Amino acid sequence: MSYQYYVLKDSYFQNLYIFVTGIDMEKEWKIVIKNKSSLFRFNLKEIWKYRDLCFTFVKKNYTTMYKQTILGPLYMILAPLLTSGVFTLIFGSIAGISTDGTPQFLFYMAGNMMWSFFAGCMGDNMNILGNNAYIMGKVYFPRLIIPISSIITKIFKFIFELFMFFIFCFVFIARGSEVNFNIMLLALPLFMIQLALLGLGIGMIISSLTVKYKDLGVIAGFGMKIWMYVSPVIYPVSGLEGGLKVLAMCNPVAPVIEATRYAFFGHGMLLTPYLILSVTVTIIIFMTGLILFNKVEKDFIDTI
Amino acid sequence: MAEKDIIIKVCDVKKEYQLGNIDYHSFWNGIRNKKKDTSKKLMALDGVSFEIERGEAVGIIGGNGAGKSTLLKILSRITTPSEGVVYMDGTLSSMLEVGTGFHPELTGRENIYVNGTILGMTKKEIDEKLEDIIEFSECRRFIDTPVKRYSSGMYVKLAFSVAAFLESEIMILDEVLSVGDVKFQNKCLGKIQELVSKEGRTVLCVSHNMNTISRFCERCLVLDHGRLIFDGDTREAVRNYFGDNKISETVLECENSRRFTWLTREDIRLKRAEYVGKEDSSFGDGEAVILKINFKNNEDIEKLCFRVEIQDDVENPVATAFIYDFYNGYKGEQGEFTAKLDISMLREGKYRTIYTFFERDQMNESIDLDCIIGLPFKKESGKNKEIEWHASAWGCVELPELILK
Numbered sequence: 001m002s003y004q005y006y007v008l009k010d011s012y013f014q015n016l017y018i019f020v021t022g023i024d025m026e027k028e029w030k031i032v033i034k035n036k037s038s039l040f041r042f043n044l045k046e047i048w049k050y051r052d053l054c055f056t057f058v059k060k061n062y063t064t065m066y067k068q069t070i071l072g073p074l075y076m077i078l079a080p081l082l083t084s085g086v087f088t089l090i091f092g093s094i095a096g097i098s099t100d101g102t103p104q105f106l107f108y109m110a111g112n113m114m115w116s117f118f119a120g121c122m123g124d125n126m127n128i129l130g131n132n133a134y135i136m137g138k139v140y141f142p143r144l145i146i147p148i149s150s151i152i153t154k155i156f157k158f159i160f161e162l163f164m165f166f167i168f169c170f171v172f173i174a175r176g177s178e179v180n181f182n183i184m185l186l187a188l189p190l191f192m193i194q195l196a197l198l199g200l201g202i203g204m205i206i207s208s209l210t211v212k213y214k215d216l217g218v219i220a221g222f223g224m225k226i227w228m229y230v231s232p233v234i235y236p237v238s239g240l241e242g243g244l245k246v247l248a249m250c251n252p253v254a255p256v257i258e259a260t261r262y263a264f265f266g267h268g269m270l271l272t273p274y275l276i277l278s279v280t281v282t283i284i285i286f287m288t289g290l291i292l293f294n295k296v297e298k299d300f301i302d303t304i
Numbered sequence: 305m306a307e308k309d310i311i312i313k314v315c316d317v318k319k320e321y322q323l324g325n326i327d328y329h330s331f332w333n334g335i336r337n338k339k340k341d342t343s344k345k346l347m348a349l350d351g352v353s354f355e356i357e358r359g360e361a362v363g364i365i366g367g368n369g370a371g372k373s374t375l376l377k378i379l380s381r382i383t384t385p386s387e388g389v390v391y392m393d394g395t396l397s398s399m400l401e402v403g404t405g406f407h408p409e410l411t412g413r414e415n416i417y418v419n420g421t422i423l424g425m426t427k428k429e430i431d432e433k434l435e436d437i438i439e440f441s442e443c444r445r446f447i448d449t450p451v452k453r454y455s456s457g458m459y460v461k462l463a464f465s466v467a468a469f470l471e472s473e474i475m476i477l478d479e480v481l482s483v484g485d486v487k488f489q490n491k492c493l494g495k496i497q498e499l500v501s502k503e504g505r506t507v508l509c510v511s512h513n514m515n516t517i518s519r520f521c522e523r524c525l526v527l528d529h530g531r532l533i534f535d536g537d538t539r540e541a542v543r544n545y546f547g548d549n550k551i552s553e554t555v556l557e558c559e560n561s562r563r564f565t566w567l568t569r570e571d572i573r574l575k576r577a578e579y580v581g582k583e584d585s586s587f588g589d590g591e592a593v594i595l596k597i598n599f600k601n602n603e604d605i606e607k608l609c610f611r612v613e614i615q616d617d618v619e620n621p622v623a624t625a626f627i628y629d630f631y632n633g634y635k636g637e638q639g640e641f642t643a644k645l646d647i648s649m650l651r652e653g654k655y656r657t658i659y660t661f662f663e664r665d666q667m668n669e670s671i672d673l674d675c676i677i678g679l680p681f682k683k684e685s686g687k688n689k690e691i692e693w694h695a696s697a698w699g700c701v702e703l704p705e706l707i708l709k
Contacts, residue, residue, distance in 0.1 A: 029313075031392035035384050052428075053421035060407060060418055067409040067450075138404040139422055140381035140396075299383040302321065 042294065047142045057149035058156070080116070080161050084109040091234045100236045102265045103177045109165055110264050111233040114257050117158045118195040119224060124150040125203025126220055129211055129297065133304050136297075143297040147204060151196050158192065169264075180266030188263060191256050198252055198282040204289030208296040212303050232257055238267075252278040252285075310393065311474060311506050312356040312379070317388035319349040319374050319530075323565070346562075348374040349385070350530035358394070358473070359504040363511070363521035363538055369562070370527040372510050376400060376478055379508070394473030394506070397423050401478075402463035408452035412443055412462055415451050419466045433469045440495075441465035442488070461488055468495050474506045475499070496520060514542050529562065554579040556679050559600070564675055571603040571673040572661045580642060585679060589686035593645040599661065599674075601637045606663070608632070609670075612645055612678065613658040622655065622700045628664075649701050651693045652685035 047054075066072040084105055091097045092104035099107040125147050129136070132146055169179050210217040231253045240248055248254055255274040261267075323346055349371045356362055366372050377383050378390060380398030405422040406415045416437055420430040430437075438444050441462045443454075451459060477496070497520050499505045511517050517524065517538060524541035526534035534541050559575040576598040579585055587593060595612070608631040614622045625645055633639055657678035662670045685693075693702075 029391040029393055031381070031390075031394075031396070033378060033381055033384060033390040033392070034388070035386060050421070050424070052426045053424075055427070056418050056421040060410065060414075063414065064407055064409050135405050135422065137382055138401045139398060141422060141424065301377075301383050 042144070042290070043142060047144055047148070050142055050145055053141055054145050054149045054152070057146065058152050061149070061153040062156075076157065076160060077164065080109065080112060080164065083112050083116075087112060087234060097235045098239050100238055100265075100267045101178065102261075102267070103172050103179070106165075106168060106172055106177075106179065106265070107236075107261075108234065109168060110261060111257060113158065113161045113165060114195065114260055115228055115231065115233045115253075116161075117154055117192065118199045118253060119228070120154045120157070121151055121196050121199025122203045123224065124154065125200055126206045127210070127217060128203065129207045129300050130217075130304060133301060137301045144293070147200055147293075151200055155192070155196070178266075179264070182263060182266055184259065184263035188260060191260050194279060194282050195253070195256055197286045201282065201286035201289035204293040205285070208289070208292040208300075211296055211300045227251075227253070232261075236261070249274040250277070252281040254278075308355075309358040310355050311358040312393075312508075313391040314352060314354050314379075315389045315391070317349055317352045317375075317378060317385040317390060318347065319371075319378065319383075320386045321346045321348050347530050349378075351388075352527070352530070352532045353388075354525060354532060354535055356506060356508070358506055359500070360523060361500045361507040361509065361521045363509050363517035363524040363541075364527065365510070365514070365517060365524060365541065366527035369529070371530040372527055373400075373478070374530075375527065376476055376508070376510060380476055392474065395424065395471075396474040396476065397467070397470045397472040398476035399464075399467045399478065400476070402460055402467060406451055406459070406463065409450055411450055412441075412447040412454070413438075415462070416466055419463065423467060423470055424472060425470065429471065437465045437469050440468060440491075457485060457488075464488075464492055468492065468499075472505075474508070477507065477509045477511075493519060518542060553679060554582050554585055558676050561676065567672065567675055569671070569673045572599055572601055572605060572608070574599050574659055574661065574674050574676055575638075577659060577679055579679060579681070586682040586684055587647060588684045590648060593647055593681060594642060595645055596640065596642045597659070598638065598640045601633050601635055601639070604635050605631065605633045605673075608673075609662050609664065610643075611660050611662065611670075613660065614647075614650070615656045615658070616695075616700055617654040617656065619656065622650070647681075647683060649703065650683050651695065651698075651700055651702050652683050653695060653700060654680065654682050655700075656680050 066075060069075070071078075087108035088104045092099065092108065128146050128150070129143075136143065169181075173179050206216055206220050230248065231251055232248065237245060237248055237254060237258055249258075249271065255271060255278045258271075259275060352371070352375065364372050364375065376398065377400070378385050379392075380396060380400060382398075382400070405418050407418060410418065413434075416434065417427065417430055421427065438447055441458075441464075443458050443462050443465075446454060446458060451462070454462070475496075493516065496507060500507050500520060507520075509517060509521055521538050523536065524534070524538040525532060526541050556577040557575070558577070559573060574597060576596075578596045580594040580596050582594075597610070607629040609626065609628045610630070611624055611626045613624045616622055627643060630641070631639060657680065659674075659676055659678040660670075660672055661674040662672045665671055
């Protein structure tokens with residue numbers, strides 16, 4: 001505790017008056033709770049302090065996913081295989097959509113893998129505040145821990161699916177199919193980070209905006225379904241013509257999916273201008289999401 | 305000047321809540337920036353300031369709706385104050401509810417990790433304390449069973465045990481000790497006392513149980529309608545705000561007092577209640593309560609009924625007295641009546657009352673028009689009592705003597 005001294009010199013009597021005030025102006029408070037704070041204040045140190053909580057959440061997400069099931073984690077293998085199989089059957093065999101010469105099963109598996117990672121990052125975070133109000137209303141911890149842990153959960157799931165995907169690639173290569181991995185594969189982690197940030201950003205925006213009025217959450221549910229069909233998940237962009245193609249590539253997810261497809265199969269579109277646009281949009285959306293979330297999380301519990 | 309080591313400093317904290325629904329209307333009003341209806345605002349905290357020193361154990365008491373929970377929510381950073389600032393110089397952990405984050409599918413052991421990390425412990429800390437926590441919880445046999453199979457008692461024991469081993473400098477306890485069996489409650493209280501006296505932790509404790517509060521809090525804050533009305537010695541606080549003094553009131557002015565939040569009707573408002581011809585509110589043997597009520601009609605009223613609900617001092621309902629269809633009146637009129645309440649069957653003790661104006665629907669269901677906590681009273685024990693009364697076993701009412709046939 002420190003004291004402040006005010007020294008006044010009285011010119012008439014040449015006396016010194018010293019006023020001591022006991023206000024501890026310089027005390028360093030560890031925690032300050034008030035209504036308003038800076039939009040950009042993120043306490044990264046605190047998040048790091050709570051890293052164990054983050055991993056506990058990740059672990060909890062996994063262990064609770066398949067509790068009391070017989071096949072357990074086997075469903076992690078079955079789910080993507082079934083989806084890719086159904087896609088191959090419907091869009092490949094029945095609808096006959098072109099896959100640019102890539103084996104259909106691999107084409108859909110890759111698209112589905114990328115999309116489900118993005119949709120997972122977005123969908124999981126669309127209602128983070130609402131779904132976790134029961135914890136957040138009882139105890140304090142850095143709220144960003146929850147979205148971070150959900151992203152980490154999705155990354156592990158993705159890595160697992162990627163591993164499976166490569167196994168299938170080798171099976172197809174052994175059978176003589178044309179699969180051309182190339183140097184772009186090294187950029188895959190960057191694409192993943194971008195998709196994660198974009199999904200997280202949109203998720204956080206929706207989550208923050210639905211605290212008071214839930215309308216957006218209702219729209220977002222079917223919005224996500226529509227988004228999948230306008231993204232090149234089940235078809236290559238090369239199948240589109242002219243203006244439609246430009247429009248499709250303006251969708252921030254499209255250039256990323258196309259680029260990863262290029263990395264896996266050697267064909268697909270790798271268009272740098274669209275990628276730059278996509279990255280810019282991602283950064284803007286992510287920052288908006290972060291700021292909104294930061295603003296809302298402090299007292300959302302009063303209105304939810 | 306002795307140097308004070310302030311660990312919590314609360315400066316003029318206010319918290320405002322919006323009443324009513326959030327829907328299309330509130331959205332439209334928000335857009336048009338219409339001046340908000342002040343009757344739909346509730347000041348849960350209205351300018352509260354205090355300081356707490358390191359190592360103090362402070363109790364927070366007050367009736368329902370006094371603002372205790374809101375204050376704790378702000379201190380534990382679950383929400384922010386509308387105005388004012390709170391400074392803290394230390395880590396804080398709150399137990400607004402034990403077992404936060406417990407997942408029913410996870411085992412006891414897994415949940416210790418989930419709950420512990422939510423409360424701010426690191427995995428390493430939990431590893432070190434795991435044995436102690438399991439030992440304290442008395443749940444060792446079930447520690448690898450999912451907690452959804454636990455009895456509610458075991459669940460609470462495990463949850464409290466995790467919290468009891470937290471290392472934070474400030475601890476907030478909210479009614480946590482009202483759970484579990486008596487033996488375990490005492491064990492918990494002992495643990496908390498140990499934390500305060502030996503380790504110098506700061507503890508804030510909210511409880512309706514004055515015994516708990518006076519057992520380990522020397523200092524007490526009393527909240528009432530969002531204001532801090534007393535800050536000092538616990539015994540004095542309990543005596544002044546929950547003891548005999550309050551029983552001396554004989555007049556209640558309540559035209560503008562806050563009503564229960566569930567009350568939707570505004571047809572009539574009780575303005576004033578008074579015990580006629582009394583200087584305090586204690587009534588002797590054979591003495592009846594003469595109650596004078598003033599009220600105001602906000603709507604036309606037909607077949608008005610009134611009742612006095614009597615509760616014991618811990619809010620258990622005891623008995624109710626009615627008057628049916630005693631008044632018809634027009635909007636804007638003021639009324640007054642005096643009624644005699646026979647309390648001869650009540651045994652000695654302190655009682656609370658609730659006054660309710662109501663009307664009846666076709667099914668003879670009561671539709672409450674106004675409802676307010678009324679004047680408390682104290683029934684003195686009779687001089688020539690036949691028997692020492694045991695209220696805990698026999699209740700508060702002595703029916704007329706049995707008659708041999």
